[in-house]
Amino acid sequence: MKIHCSKTALMEGINIVQTAVASKTTSSFLEGILVEAEETLKLTGFNLEIGIKSTVEADIIERGSLVLPSRLFSDIVRTLPDADIALTAAKNFEVQIDAEGSFFSIRGITAEGYPLLPQVDQGIQFVLPQNILKDMIKKTAFAVGLDQHRVILTGCLIESTGNELNMVAIDGYRVAWWKSFLEKGTVPMKVVIPGKSLSELQKILSSSDEPIRANMSKNYITFNTDKYMFLSRILEGEYLAYKSLIPTEFSTTVRFETARMLESVERACLVTGEDKKMQIHISVASDRMVITAHSDNGNYKDMISVEQEGNDIEIMFNPKFVQDALRAIQDEEKAKICFNSNVHPCVIKPDEGDSFFYMILPLRV
Amino acid sequence: MKIHCSKTALMEGINIVQTAVASKTTSSFLEGILVEAEETLKLTGFNLEIGIKSTVEADIIERGSLVLPSRLFSDIVRTLPDADIALTAAKNFEVQIDAEGSFFSIRGITAEGYPLLPQVDQGIQFVLPQNILKDMIKKTAFAVGLDQHRVILTGCLIESTGNELNMVAIDGYRVAWWKSFLEKGTVPMKVVIPGKSLSELQKILSSSDEPIRANMSKNYITFNTDKYMFLSRILEGEYLAYKSLIPTEFSTTVRFETARMLESVERACLVTGEDKKMQIHISVASDRMVITAHSDNGNYKDMISVEQEGNDIEIMFNPKFVQDALRAIQDEEKAKICFNSNVHPCVIKPDEGDSFFYMILPLRV
Known part of the structure; x- marks a missing residue:
């Protein structure tokens, strides 16, 4: 050679x-x-x-x-x-x-x-701009499940109904859902790819709109550009019917500056630490959101001016879930959080547009 | 409060x-x-x-x-x-x-x-610009010994004879020596400070010429600015008579571009790895330096144009020692390495000026 x-x-x-x-x-x-x-x-x-x-x-x-x-x-x-x-x-x-x-x-x-890479026959194909795929992964893959007893949830679902493209991650307590209407649609398809694989793919995807072509067989999917071919396993099994999980009507909608709320939740996480059982308490009344957290480390309290529409609410969350959601949408200047009650799932999404949102289950007292 | x-x-x-x-x-x-x-x-x-x-x-x-x-x-x-x-x-x-x-x-x-910080009485005092002290530490402290059986060598010597200020580190196989003539001299003094303490001090020293004032008692030294007081132990014991260790006449002097030689030695280190027993072989003849290294990982060979003055030479070193010395003087465009034979210590220093140099013992075949 x-x-x-x-x-x-x-x-x-x-x-x-x-x-x-x-x-x-x-x-x-x-x-x-x-x-x-x-x-x-x-x-x-x-x-x-x-x-x-x-x-x-x-x-x-x-x-x-x-x-x-x-x-x-x-x-x-x-x-x-x-x-x-x-x-x-x-x-x-x-x-x-x-x-x-x-x-x-x-x-x-x-x-x-050297082991042979599995052959992916010319099965279902679809083409996406690289920056779109990169964004889809960034905004959802962090929310996949880690529970090896529910392997299907350790993957992200990519589902296309033609012009509507969806990417979804669910870990049992939260849902991250990216969706978009593509001018140039894809063939209808549905595939679940391990979150880990997608996170690796995200690292090498470019931020330009150059196309990447996906090719699927029964067990494997490849993503192809002029420079590389990326191959991943596909997860077998039926994915959750995610669309029915997401509430569409809310009794309270609260608009806030994304950066302001994110920094507040990050501070709360200093007090709660990494312990999964920890919680932050959010109460909204009179256009003011009060965030509090308590642990052996200390206490935290913050007040944020918000635009409130609907009923007052008091609710508790795993602070990491709120932090993850806010980090994923931190490029958006304004965002909103929508509630029905303190036992029903809430939704966090950008103030404008419907291209992605997060559903989080509250913690019970 | x-x-x-x-x-x-x-x-x-x-x-x-x-x-x-x-x-x-x-x-x-x-x-x-x-x-x-x-x-x-x-x-x-x-x-x-x-x-x-x-x-x-x-x-x-x-x-x-x-x-x-x-x-x-x-x-x-x-x-x-x-x-x-x-x-x-x-x-x-x-x-x-x-x-x-x-x-x-x-x-x-x-x-x-909370433990009381030891009191440092008004003993010997000296004042230095912070950037000078920072540079002194950067260029010497990496070469202190690690052997806890020779504790005194785990420190750097700071010695002033008045207008001549010296900082020296010796680990048994190499010497790093910074020296300078200060316009505004200090009192004559001699102190050995743990290399670790100095490396921590280096991190907080500013790169400006604002003064820092040292204050010494028998067991402790403090470095003082408007913003902080830094206290370290002093090492007890007699330091080596370093001046007599350094040869002053050489049979071969080789001038080279510092960056070119450093990158070559760094490449050689990829082949030799971290193993202390590894060696690089340097031969100089006809204005050409050939650097070679061999290990189980592979082989390396590089040729560098140099200006040679004096006899040809073939000599072997611990590559890390050469790399450390070259990294410490990499701000200097040109440097030189001076030999007497392949069993005598060699000296690496900037091509111009006498403010710091390194002595390295060669490895025997």
């Missing part, structure tokens, strides 16, 4: 696949990056949960393939001068990496033992 | 003392910040190794003192709005922290059990 490529292109390719390289296994294959020089140069990372294959612009002088230790390969390329790199592999998988007088040789292993 | 102060001033005061607060002890006192409101507001952190007392501009409405949990106090002040803060303590050490409608109360403990 012999290839020439630029340091920048190789580094980008390595960075993309590295999230999918396993870090603590007994397999040198899974801890390595598969380097394949055929018509183009392809790098692969695969930890059996997710797999990423990146395409690197390169001159292929002699074809071949092998597996290189991921960390060392990446560290070496990172420190090389910003120049053309020559990568040459000998029959014994000794690889020479050359750039402007600097010369490394490291030991690879045969590509023959 | 009742005080008013600005969030910014309080936060700055907390940040300064926090390095001296113990993090893992069984003592609530040592994990706390002592708050004393007398004529001024003073905060203290003291982990028995170093102690810091900061002065915060404040209106003292009612005097008093107590100890607050460091982490929680600091987190709370950090998240408060940028406004005036009121701090009010009740008799039971319950402290209320108020800022623009946000209201915390946390529990403190009595100041009576």
Whole structure:
């Protein structure tokens, strides 16, 4: 194998696949990056949960393939001068990496033992702008369940009815729901993807509106751009009928400045700490919201001016759930929280638009 | 106790003392910040190794003192709005922290059990610009010894002969030596301060030439500015006669671009890893330096154009020592390395000036 490529292109390719390289296994294959020089140069990372294959612009002088230790390969390329790199592999998988007088040789292993990425046949396809998909994941994936007894809830549902696209995460106490009407619709489909996979995908998605193409078979889904193919397992099972969970009418609507409320809830979290049993108490009356929290650490009380519409309310929440929801919509200057009573679910959403909202179950006294 | 102060001033005061607060002890006192409101507001952190007392501009409405949990106090002040803060303590050490409608109360403990900082009598004094002291520490403290059987070498020597000021660290295999002629000299003195203390002091020193005043007694030294007093133990014992260790004549002098050589040695360290027994091999001939390294990870070779004066040389070093020295002088565009033979100590220093240099013992084959 012999290839020439630029340091920048190789580094980008390595960075993309590295999230999918396993870090603590007994397999040198899974801890390595598969380097394949055929018509183009392809790098692969695969930890059996997710797999990423990146395409690197390169001159292929002699074809071949092998597996290189991921960390060392990446560290070496990172420190090389910003120049053309020559990568040459000998029959014994000794690889020479050359750039402007600097010369490394490291030991690879045969590509023959590297696990094959599952083939995703041309099944259901849909195309989305990358920035939209990135936003969908950012606003929902944090709310997936962690309970391994309800595996289906550890994933996010992506559902399209044609022009209406939905992404939903539910963990039993809260729902995060992103929805949008796409001008250029997709085929109707429904798929549940592990939240962890989506969080990894989010990291490599660009913030531009360049398209990403999804391809689904029974057990796997791939997301494809010119630069990479991202593969994830699909979760099997029936997802919750989420639409019926969300109340649509409320007896109280409270509008507030998102940043002001977020900083207040973050302060309350200092007092409650990480303990899941902790609670914040919110009371709304006369256009004023009072947030209080108590724990062994101390007490907290804050008053926020709000616009109140409807009845007064006193209600308690897990502060982390409120904080997560507010962080997800913190780009919106104003938001609102809608209640029916202190035992019914409440909804937090931007003041304008219907593109995403959060439902949170209150805590009982 | 009742005080008013600005969030910014309080936060700055907390940040300064926090390095001296113990993090893992069984003592609530040592994990706390002592708050004393007398004529001024003073905060203290003291982990028995170093102690810091900061002065915060404040209106003292009612005097008093107590100890607050460091982490929680600091987190709370950090998240408060940028406004005036009121701090009010009740008799039971319950402290209320108020800022623009946000209201915390946390529990403190009595100041009576807080350990007293050792008194440093008006002994030897000297004054230095803060940026000079910061630079001295940065360029030497990394080279102190770690061997607890030679405690004196875990400290840096500060020695002044009047107008000549020296700071020295020696770990048995290398020497880092900063020296300067001060226009405004100090009294002749000699003191060894733990490297760890100096590294903490470095973090809070400013980069301006505002003065810092040192005050020494037999066992302790303090460094004083308008904003804080930093206290450290002094190490007892006789320091090495470092001046005689450093060769002054060399048979080979090699000049190079500091950044180019540093990046090459950093690459070599990727191959050698953290193993102390590893070595890099440097050979100089015909105005060319060749750096090589070998390990189970792989091999490395690099060629650098240099200006050579004197004999050719082949020599081996612990790569970390060379890397540390080059990092400390990386602000200098050009540097030089001077040899006598491959068994004699070599010296690395900036190409111009004599204000600091490093001596490293080579490894034997």
